[in-house]
Amino acid sequence: MDNSNLQQLIDKYLQGTISVEEKKRLLRWYRQQQDQETVWTLEPGETEQDVSQRIKSKIWSDIATPPSRKRIYWPYVAVAATLLLASFVVFMRTKSGIVEQQISFSKSEGTNNRFILLPDSSRVVLRAGSKLTYPNSFSGQTREVNLEGEAYFDIKHNNGQPFIIHTGEVKTTVLGTAFTIKYPNGSNQVEVLVERGKVRVEDSKQVFAELTADQKIDIQGLKVKPAIEKIDVQSAMSWKRQxxxxxxxxxxxxxxxxxxxxxxxxxxxxxxxxxxxxxxxxxxxxxxxxxxxxxxxxxxxxxxxxxxxxxxxxxxxxx
The missing domain is CATH 3.55.50.30 (Phage tail protein beta-alpha-beta fold)
Known part of the structure; x- marks a missing residue:
């Protein structure tokens, strides 16, 4: 890719007008400048933000001392690397050796939903502005994911390995069902709607409800046990068909x-x-x-x- 084309892509990214295909081209170009993929280790007590800061520090360190073996315009690499950091696919390796995959995208990228096929063939439709974190394989006694935002889940049935969605302090446990969860980032509100099957919604102290088809629970804080509501699921979940x-x-x-x-x-x-x-x-x-x-x-x-x-x-x- 020549410098003029590269500059156009970077300008589009900075202006927020870059397309999905153009973003992929920019990321491919950035990865071609690297000898190998870097796996970032999540240290004990370290947060995702801490890892992000370490990655940024490494990027700027590379710019300050660019390798002499390659003739690269490193400010371009900085922008592309930052784009890679903010990209909706991020990989981290924890100390336990479990590889986690994180899918997230902001509303500035558009209102299109994102479809995700989980390692156990369960299906997720992630709404714009949401984030889902899950392991590359469900090898333990449970299948656990973390959600911020809103998502529709169609979970593959497995009696021996319950599926658990963490939303802040609230967790929703299922064996095989279809439902949506809404958990706005930074809020204490969790909304669960069940299309079919059965789920249990709880925190570390109490079970809020066991929901079945066409039922909903809206948890506002954790002090009062919320009521179960009867709903029109098809209407409430219409966003996933967008x-x-x-x-x-x-x-x-x-x-x-x-x-x-x-x-x-x-x-x-x-x-x-x-x-x-x-x-x-x-x-x-x-x-x-x-x-x-x-x-x-x-x-x-x-x-x-x-x-x-x-x-x-x-x-x-x-x-």
Missing amino acids: DMAFDALPFGSLAEALEKRYGVSLDFANQTLRNCPISGKFTGSETIEEVLLNICATRNAAYRKTGDGRYEIKGPGCP
Whole structure:
């Protein structure tokens, strides 16, 4: 990538106008400047913010003493590295050896939801402005994740390994069900809505409720046991279907929306296929493969996976 193109991408990032694909290009360029990936260890008693500060200090140290073996404009590396730090995918290695993955994105990146397939094949739809932290594998007696913001969970059933979502002091335990949790960052409010199955909501001192289908609990603080409400779940969870119902939308425009939602790259072998109108309606909890299978079938097209997070779509196209 030449300096002019690099400067354009960095300017777009700083102005908040960079696209998902352009951000990926910038991150790829940054990683090419490194000899190897760095794994940052979370020291005992250290917070995520402490690790972030260490990473930033390392970035500025590198700028002050750039390696002589590479001719690089290091201020560019600084911006790209900071972007990598703020990116929605961050990896950390704890002292116990468990690798955690963190998915987060701000509302400034748009209002598109983000789909996540967990290591146990459970499905999550993460709302804009939210953050989910989970291990690379669920190897213990429980499956545990941490949530800030709002997310829809469709949990794979496993009697021997309960699924637990931590939201501040409140934890929600399930065996196999579909529900949403809303936990605004920095608040003491936790809202749990159940679509199907059963969940238990509690803290270290008390069980607030055991919820079943079409029930909701809204916890405002931890002193008073809240009441269980009967709700219209489909209406309350309509946000997870956002952008997943479309009528005669050009395939190319739909592909761009799916790239943002699923964090993938979709390529067209036949560029005229981009012009084909696509109509469809999904629940919002489908995997990218399930979505591609259905929409390709409507255009006599097919898809294949060409790499990690990359798919190629083939078909006769439209004029």
